[in-house]
Amino acid sequence: MSTLLLLLLPLLLLTPIPSLSLNQEGLYLLDAKRSLDDPSNSLSDWNSRDATPCSWHGVTCTAGAVTAITLNGADLYGPFPEILCRLDNLTRVELAFNSINSTLPSLLSCSSLSYLDVSQNLLTGLLPSSLSSLPSLTHLDLSSNNFSGPIPPSFGQFPALQNLSLTANLLNETIPPFLGNISTLRQLNLSYNTFAPGPVPAELGNLSSLEILWLTGCNLVGHIPDSLGDLSNLQNLDLSINSLTGSIPQSLTRLSSVIQIELYTNSLSGVIPSGFSSISTLLRIDASMNLLEGSIPDDIFEIEHLESLHLYQNRLTGGIPATVSKCDKLVELRLFGNRLTGSLPPDFGRNSSLMFLDLSDNLLSGTIPAGVCDRGMLVDLLLIDNQFTGGLPEGLGKCRTLNRLRLANNQLGSAVPDGLWGLPHLWLLELTGNSFTGSISPQISGAANLSKLLISNNQFSGSIPPEIGMVSNLYEFSAENNRLTGPLPAALGDLSQLGRLSLSNNSLSGNLLRGIKSWTKLSELTLTDNEFTGGIPPELGDLPVLNYLDLSGNSLTGEIPLQLQNLKLNHFNLSNNQLSGPLPPLYATEAYRDSFLGNPGLCSDLSDLCPSSHDHSSDHHVVLWLLRSVFIIAALVLIIGVAWFYWRYRNFKKAKLGMDKSKxxxxxxxxxxxxxxxxxxxxxxxxxxxxxxxxxxxxxxxxxxxxxxxxxxxxxxxxxxxxxxxxxxxxxxxxxxxxxxxxxxxxxxxxxxxxxxxxxxxxxxYMPNGSLGDLLHSSKKGLLDWQMRYKIALDAAEGLSYLHHDCVPPIVHRDVKSNNILLDEEFRARVADFGVAKAVEAIGKGPKSMSVIAGSCGYIAPEYAYTLRVNEKSDIYSFGVVILELVTGKPPVDPEFGEKDLVKWVCSTLDQKGFDHVVDPILDFCFKDEICRVLNIGILCTSSLPINRPSMRRVVKMLLEVCPDDKTKPEKKDGKLPPYLEDTSEHSSIV
Incomplete structure (x- = not known):
C-alpha cells in the first residue's frame, strides 16, 4: 500500500485543485454568482481556476483587493447577493438595469461602501432604514424599483450622502421635512412616486450644497416655499407635473447658479416676477400649462444666456416685449395658447439663433418679421390661429433649415415666395385659411421632404404644376376651396406615398387620372365640385386602402365601373354627375341611394334594378329560418352538455386538486x-x-x-x-x-x-371594479363620469408608455382593448393580459413580423391586419380605439355602425353631423372642451397611416395637457383642437 501511495503522490501533486487556487474574495463572488440567475452568461468568465477575481467581468481591484462590482444591464435575476458585504474593501456596487428582486437587505456589514446603484430593478418592500448607518455612503440610487411605504426618518441622518435618488417607486405618505437635515446633499431626486398630497418642505432650503432638486410628479400641493431661493448652488429646479398653487415666488430670482427652472403643469397663478435677468447662468425656463396672468416681464429676454422659454397654455396678456429682439442666444420660444396681443418687433429673429418659434392660438397681429430666419437656423415656425396680415417675408423662401411652417387661420395674403415651395427640408407646409394668391410654383420639385401640403381655403389660382410629381414623399395634398384650374397633371399619379388628395371646390377640368397604380397608400380621394369630365377610371377599384371616395358635383359620364365593388368604403359619393347605366350590384341597395342622386341616366328606383329580387328575398328568408332552427337545436344540445359537464367537473375537481397539491x-x-x-x-x-x-x-x-x-x-x-x-x-x-x-x-x-x-x-x-369594457358597455356605465374616464385614459396611457419607452427591449402588448384595462377600488386603471405580448428586438430594425394576427376585432390596426408587421404603433392604434370608447360610450364594433367600426363611425359622424352626435350623451357637457381634446387625441392615435400616430410618450404628454380638472380655463371656439395638440411632432421627427 505504501508503495502504491509513493507512486501516486507525484500524480496527485500535478493535479490542480480548483477550490484551492482562488482566493477568499473570489470564493465570495462565486457564491454571489450561484445565488443569481444569469441567462445571458454575463458572468461566464468568473472562473474558479483563476488565482484572483481581478480580471473577471465587472470586477475592479485595487492593490489586489476587490473594490468595485459594476454589472449594470447584465440581465441578472434573483435577490441582492448580501455576501458581497464580506468583501472588506468594497466601495462601489453598480447593479442597475437588472432583475434584482425581493427586498434590499440592511447592508450594515458593507461598512466601506460609498457608491450604491441598484436602480431599474424589481426590489420591493420598505426602504432599509439602516442605510444611513453606512459612514462612507455618498451615492445612493434606488430609483425605478417597487419600494413602498414612507421614507424612513433615519434618512435624515446620512453623514456624508451627496446624491439621493428614489425616483419612480411606490413611496407614499408625504415628502418628509427631515431630508433638509442632510447638509452634504448635492442631488435630491424623488420624482414620480405615489406620495400623499403634501407641500414642498420649506426645510429643503437648508441644503446649501444642493445642485439638483427634482420633484416632478410628487403630488405636491400648496405654495412654492420662499426658502428655495436660498439654494445658492442649485442648478436644476424641477417642480413640474404637480398641483402647486399660488404665485412664482420672487425669491427664485436669487438662485444665482440655476441653469434650468421647470414649473410646468401646475396651477400656479399671478404674474411672472421680474428679476430673472440677474441670473447669469440661467438657460431654460418652463412655466407652461399653469394659470399665470399679466404680461411677460420685459427683463425676461434680458437674461444673458437665455436659450429656451416655454410659457404656453397660460392666461398671459399684453404684447411680446421688444427686448426679445436682443436675446441673441434664444433658440426656442413657445408662447402658444395665451391671450397675447400686438405685433412682433420688426427686427425679431435677426440677432438670435432662433430654431423653434410657436406663437399659435393668441391674438397677435401685424406682419411676420422679415428677418425671422436671417440667422439661417429656423426649424419650426408656427403662428396658427392669430391675426397676422400682409405677405410672407421673402427671406422665408431662402430658409433652407425650415422643417415646419404652419400659418393656418390668419389674415395673410399676396403670393407665396417661389423659393418657399421648394425648401429641401420642409415636410409640413400649412397655409390653410388665409387669402394667399398666385399659383403653386414649379420650384416645388425641390421639396424632397414635403409630406403635407395644406393650402385649402385661400385664393390660389392657375394649374397644378407637373413638377409636383417629383415630391416623392408627399402624403397629403389638400387644396380645396381655391381657384385652381386646368387638368390634373399625369405626374401626380406617380406619388407612391400619397394618402390623401382633397381638391374639392376648384375649377379643375379634364379627365380623371389613369395609370394610378402607384397610389397604394391612398385612403381618401375628394374631387367634388370641379369640372371633371369623361369616365371614372376602373383602376380606382384596385387601390388597396381607399376608403373615402367623393367625385360628386362634376360632369363625369359613362357607367360606374364594376371594379369599385372591390373597395371597402366609409364614404362614397358620385352624386350630381352625368353617369348612366346600371348600378354595380353591391351598390344597388337602399344604403347607397344618396351616393348616386342627381345622375338622370342611372336607375333611380332601386327595387327595379333586379326584377327577381322578391324571389331571392323569399328564398333568403327560408334559408334564414332553417339556419335559425339549426342554431336553436345546437344551443339546446350545448346547454344540456355544459350542465352535465359542470356536474361531473365539480365532483371531480376538488378531489384531483387535493391529490395533486404537493406536486x-x-x-x-x-x-x-x-x-x-x-x-x-x-x-x-x-x-x-x-x-x-x-x-x-x-x-x-x-x-x-x-x-x-x-x-x-x-x-x-x-x-x-x-x-x-x-x-x-x-x-x-x-x-x-x-x-x-x-x-x-x-x-x-x-x-x-x-x-x-x-x-x-x-x-x-385583484381588481374589484373589473374591466373597463364590462363597465363602460353595461348599465353601470353611469358610474364613469368624464373626469373618471379621463383619468382612466391617462393611467392606461402611462402604463403603455412604460412598456414602449422604459422597458429594455420595448414591449408591444398586441391586445390593447377596454376589456384588458382593469379598474381597482378607486377606478385607477391597470393594463392587463399580456398573453400575446412581444418584445421588440432592437430599435431601428423595423417592426417584427408575426405568424398570426393577435388582437381583438375593432382594435386591430389596419396595417397589422394585412402585413402582420407589429410594432408600438399597433398598440397606439388600439389605445386610440379605447379613447374613442371612453368618449362615445360605444363598443369598437356594433350593429349600429353597419359595415364600419367605431373609428370609421366617429370620423364619418363628425364630418356629417358634428361633435355633439359623437359624444356619450350621459357626459356632462360642461367638460366639452376637454372631451373634444381627448377625442382628437383618439383620432390621432387611430390614423390609418402608422407614421401619423404619436408615440405613447407623446400621448401621455397630450393627455396631461388637457387638464380636465381645471374648469377655469377658457373653452376653445367651436371645440377646435388647439395647435399644441395638432402639433404632434414636437418631440419626434415626423408624426
Whole structure:
C-alpha cells in the first residue's frame, strides 16, 4: 500500500485543485454568482481556476483587493447577493438595469461602501432604514424599483450622502421635512412616486450644497416655499407635473447658479416676477400649462444666456416685449395658447439663433418679421390661429433649415415666395385659411421632404404644376376651396406615398387620372365640385386602402365601373354627375341611394334594378329560418352538455386538486403572504369571475382577507392537443416574461405562478371594479363620469408608455382593448393580459413580423391586419380605439355602425353631423372642451397611416395637457383642437 501511495503522490501533486487556487474574495463572488440567475452568461468568465477575481467581468481591484462590482444591464435575476458585504474593501456596487428582486437587505456589514446603484430593478418592500448607518455612503440610487411605504426618518441622518435618488417607486405618505437635515446633499431626486398630497418642505432650503432638486410628479400641493431661493448652488429646479398653487415666488430670482427652472403643469397663478435677468447662468425656463396672468416681464429676454422659454397654455396678456429682439442666444420660444396681443418687433429673429418659434392660438397681429430666419437656423415656425396680415417675408423662401411652417387661420395674403415651395427640408407646409394668391410654383420639385401640403381655403389660382410629381414623399395634398384650374397633371399619379388628395371646390377640368397604380397608400380621394369630365377610371377599384371616395358635383359620364365593388368604403359619393347605366350590384341597395342622386341616366328606383329580387328575398328568408332552427337545436344540445359537464367537473375537481397539491410548483415575484394551498382551495366554479380566449379567472379570498385573481390557462384539448398546448405555453411564457420583470403602478401586478403538468395558474392583484369594457358597455356605465374616464385614459396611457419607452427591449402588448384595462377600488386603471405580448428586438430594425394576427376585432390596426408587421404603433392604434370608447360610450364594433367600426363611425359622424352626435350623451357637457381634446387625441392615435400616430410618450404628454380638472380655463371656439395638440411632432421627427 505504501508503495502504491509513493507512486501516486507525484500524480496527485500535478493535479490542480480548483477550490484551492482562488482566493477568499473570489470564493465570495462565486457564491454571489450561484445565488443569481444569469441567462445571458454575463458572468461566464468568473472562473474558479483563476488565482484572483481581478480580471473577471465587472470586477475592479485595487492593490489586489476587490473594490468595485459594476454589472449594470447584465440581465441578472434573483435577490441582492448580501455576501458581497464580506468583501472588506468594497466601495462601489453598480447593479442597475437588472432583475434584482425581493427586498434590499440592511447592508450594515458593507461598512466601506460609498457608491450604491441598484436602480431599474424589481426590489420591493420598505426602504432599509439602516442605510444611513453606512459612514462612507455618498451615492445612493434606488430609483425605478417597487419600494413602498414612507421614507424612513433615519434618512435624515446620512453623514456624508451627496446624491439621493428614489425616483419612480411606490413611496407614499408625504415628502418628509427631515431630508433638509442632510447638509452634504448635492442631488435630491424623488420624482414620480405615489406620495400623499403634501407641500414642498420649506426645510429643503437648508441644503446649501444642493445642485439638483427634482420633484416632478410628487403630488405636491400648496405654495412654492420662499426658502428655495436660498439654494445658492442649485442648478436644476424641477417642480413640474404637480398641483402647486399660488404665485412664482420672487425669491427664485436669487438662485444665482440655476441653469434650468421647470414649473410646468401646475396651477400656479399671478404674474411672472421680474428679476430673472440677474441670473447669469440661467438657460431654460418652463412655466407652461399653469394659470399665470399679466404680461411677460420685459427683463425676461434680458437674461444673458437665455436659450429656451416655454410659457404656453397660460392666461398671459399684453404684447411680446421688444427686448426679445436682443436675446441673441434664444433658440426656442413657445408662447402658444395665451391671450397675447400686438405685433412682433420688426427686427425679431435677426440677432438670435432662433430654431423653434410657436406663437399659435393668441391674438397677435401685424406682419411676420422679415428677418425671422436671417440667422439661417429656423426649424419650426408656427403662428396658427392669430391675426397676422400682409405677405410672407421673402427671406422665408431662402430658409433652407425650415422643417415646419404652419400659418393656418390668419389674415395673410399676396403670393407665396417661389423659393418657399421648394425648401429641401420642409415636410409640413400649412397655409390653410388665409387669402394667399398666385399659383403653386414649379420650384416645388425641390421639396424632397414635403409630406403635407395644406393650402385649402385661400385664393390660389392657375394649374397644378407637373413638377409636383417629383415630391416623392408627399402624403397629403389638400387644396380645396381655391381657384385652381386646368387638368390634373399625369405626374401626380406617380406619388407612391400619397394618402390623401382633397381638391374639392376648384375649377379643375379634364379627365380623371389613369395609370394610378402607384397610389397604394391612398385612403381618401375628394374631387367634388370641379369640372371633371369623361369616365371614372376602373383602376380606382384596385387601390388597396381607399376608403373615402367623393367625385360628386362634376360632369363625369359613362357607367360606374364594376371594379369599385372591390373597395371597402366609409364614404362614397358620385352624386350630381352625368353617369348612366346600371348600378354595380353591391351598390344597388337602399344604403347607397344618396351616393348616386342627381345622375338622370342611372336607375333611380332601386327595387327595379333586379326584377327577381322578391324571389331571392323569399328564398333568403327560408334559408334564414332553417339556419335559425339549426342554431336553436345546437344551443339546446350545448346547454344540456355544459350542465352535465359542470356536474361531473365539480365532483371531480376538488378531489384531483387535493391529490395533486404537493406536486404544485410556486414561483413568486413579490413577497407573498399566502401559499399555493390557499389558491387551490379557491378554484371553484362559484368563484369564477370571467372567462376569455386564454383561460378562466377566479376570485380567491385568502385567509388574511385579501383577495387575488387567479387565471387558469386552458389546457390542451383532445382535438388538437399539441397545438393548443403550445398556444397555452406561449401565453403563459409571455405573461410571466412580461409581468414577472416589470413594475409600474398602471400595469397589473403578477404575484406568482403555480404550475403542475398541464395546468398553469397566474395569480394577480385583484381588481374589484373589473374591466373597463364590462363597465363602460353595461348599465353601470353611469358610474364613469368624464373626469373618471379621463383619468382612466391617462393611467392606461402611462402604463403603455412604460412598456414602449422604459422597458429594455420595448414591449408591444398586441391586445390593447377596454376589456384588458382593469379598474381597482378607486377606478385607477391597470393594463392587463399580456398573453400575446412581444418584445421588440432592437430599435431601428423595423417592426417584427408575426405568424398570426393577435388582437381583438375593432382594435386591430389596419396595417397589422394585412402585413402582420407589429410594432408600438399597433398598440397606439388600439389605445386610440379605447379613447374613442371612453368618449362615445360605444363598443369598437356594433350593429349600429353597419359595415364600419367605431373609428370609421366617429370620423364619418363628425364630418356629417358634428361633435355633439359623437359624444356619450350621459357626459356632462360642461367638460366639452376637454372631451373634444381627448377625442382628437383618439383620432390621432387611430390614423390609418402608422407614421401619423404619436408615440405613447407623446400621448401621455397630450393627455396631461388637457387638464380636465381645471374648469377655469377658457373653452376653445367651436371645440377646435388647439395647435399644441395638432402639433404632434414636437418631440419626434415626423408624426
Amino acid at each position: 404544485w410548483i410556486l414561483t413568486s415575484f413579490h413577497k407573498l403572504g399566502f401559499s399555493e394551498y390557499e389558491i387551490m382551495d379557491c378554484l371553484d366554479e362559484d368563484n369564477v369571475i370571467g372567462s376569455g380566449a386564454s383561460g378562466k379567472v377566479y376570485k380567491a379570498v385568502l385567509s388574511s382577507g385579501e383577495a387575488v385573481a387567479v387565471k387558469k390557462l386552458w389546457g390542451p384539448s383532445n382535438k388538437n392537443a399539441e397545438n393548443y398546448d403550445k398556444a397555452s405555453d406561449d401565453a403563459f411564457e409571455a405573461e410571466v416574461t412580461t409581468l414577472g420583470k416589470i413594475r409600474h403602478k398602471n400595469i397589473v401586478k403578477l404575484w406568482c405562478t403555480c404550475t403542475h403538468k398541464d395546468c398553469k395558474l397566474l395569480v394577480y392583484e
